[in-house]
Amino acid sequence: MSLKTDTVAVPIAVLIVAMVCFQVGAAMAKGLFPAVGASGAAALRLALASIMLLAVWRPWRTRLSMREIRVIVLYGLALGWMNFFFYLSLRSIPLGIAVALEFTGPLGLAMAASRRAIDFLWILMAALGLLALLPLGLEAKPLDALGVGCGLAAGLCWALYIFYGRKAGAAHGAQTTALGMVVGAIVITPIGAAQSGVQLLSPAILPVAFGVALLSSALPYSLEMWAMPRLPTRTVGVLMSLDPAMGALSGLCFLGESLSWIQWAAIASIMAASAGSAVTGRTATPQLLPE
Secondary structure: OOHHHHHHHHHHHHHHHHHHHHHHHHHHHHHHHHHHHHHHHHHHHHHHHHHHHHHHHOHHHOOOOHHHHHHHHHHHHHHHHHHHHHHHHHOOOOHHHHHHHHHHHHHHHHHOOOOOHHHHHHHHHHHHHHHHHOOOOOOOOOOOHHHHHHHHHHHHHHHHHHHHHHHHHHHHOHHHHHHHHHHHHHHHHHHHHHHHHHHHHOOOOHHHHHHHHHHHHHHHHHHHHHHHHHOOHHHHHHHHOOHHHHHHHHHHHHHOOOOOHHHHHHHHHHHHHHHHHHHHOOOOOOOOOOO
């Protein structure tokens, strides 16, 4: 094996571990819904993850301009609402489908400036996959419309998260992530607290909540920050396209969520569009995990 292959293999493995952590964390979060609801689970994840990231990255040592602060606030708002809508979608639709719907955000962002014929092939494949997932009666039991809408809203927030994340992270990297998580927690935690009240502080659920925050945010962020600079951007894009399948497998293994063949085909179509866009794109950029 060549030195180059050895050098790339480790960050690829690290990024895959980060993706697996995120999906396992999402499955664990869904287990919190009966106790604190979707908004309560989102509040716990953001609040606890922000504490973890603050302790690790200590962003208060970073000097920020007013322009950088504005961008970080927008980045944090996108991050917080992305978590909120994603968890709302998980209330009524399977994890794999929620991830696939959310994935349309970064995919749409990557294709926004597409002009070549091959790019329109990826757009068509993504559109067909999305169409098959919409509650249009293709299935004997169509997906919940509100769940689908929340999944798509999470995708829009993911696109904004990427857009502002690139700007915010250009100068301060991981410190920006910690600050953005704090902003998201400040916005979403009161919503979760209004729904669940003191139940958010129940000793019975805090260990699981800490696990969700660690696996869904703190650990994947740290692994991602290490792996992405060491990988070609197209490699990152192709690897990230595996996310919907990982979500579906996580839902099957941990939540008992089985999908129909139409739903699996729809997820595969969105994945293929994402991978194809990453491979053929002229200026591929990392999508970032859906934190």
